Amino acid sequence: MASIDRRATFERIIHAHQRGVWRYLRFIGCSRSEADDLTQETFLAAWKSEFEEINEAATAGYLRTVAKSRFLMMLRSKGRRPKETEFAEVDADWVQLVEYDEGWDERADALEECMQHVQGKAREVIDLNYRVGLRYAEIGQRMGMKSEGVRTLMKRVIAKLRECMERKLEWPAE
Structure with missing residues (x-):
């Protein structure tokens, strides 16, 4: 036991x-x-x-x-x-x-809110990469996409998430 x-x-x-x-x-x-x-x-x-x-x-x-x-x-x-x-x-x-970054929780909450706006294929790609840990080629096989297409979609989603985070946390745009 x-x-x-x-x-x-x-x-x-x-x-x-x-x-x-x-x-x-x-x-x-x-x-x-x-x-x-x-x-x-x-x-x-x-x-x-x-x-x-x-x-x-x-x-x-x-x-x-x-x-x-x-x-x-x-x-x-x-x-x-x-x-x-x-x-x-x-x-x-x-x-x-x-461990000592007090803004960690604030950023995690903001990211969670931003992720609610990511839906469909974009959400599936993000989840397969970050939650499941699959590589682009594996995601592409699962979703009927080329790995380059997965990479491009990931870049777009990450850019949109960055913009959302910048707005929510009032970060200066890069």
């Missing part, structure tokens, strides 16, 4: 933190495919370590540490040796950006 509880807890942790780990890996320099792979490796390593959750912030910090470790191992295997001091600065920037 304990293993079922552990599995359910870990599934919840994955659901809650997967995007954050992926974004962190992209922030520190991973390509999309590297971030995909290293995100999986991060959660696998956390599972194998029998990690136990204390609270959300501690969990996020632990997962960032594991992700960074996996990223550094990948770089070393490719013969690249980044300076550890670079990562200390990056980590500090990330924490400030994500």
Whole structure:
């Protein structure tokens, strides 16, 4: 019974933190495919370590540490040796950006409101890319579109979402 509880807890942790780990890996320099792979490796390593959750912030910090470790191992295997001091600065920037940014919720609410205006094929493409995690070619296959068409549609939708966000949050237009 304990293993079922552990599995359910870990599934919840994955659901809650997967995007954050992926974004962190992209922030520190991973390509999309590297971030995909290293995100999986991060959660696998956390599972194998029998990690136990204390609270959300501690969990996020632990997962960032594991992700960074996996990223550094990948770089070393490719013969690249980044300076550890670079990562200390990056980590500090990330924490400030994500954890101490009081506007985060405001932006999330604005994005949610803007997303309500995205419908039809455009909404489906956005959901398949960002919620399901499919690549343009996979989305194109599902929707009977070429990957270039998916990319173009995504660019248009993202531009409209940016305009909507700028209006709602009173950002200066770029």
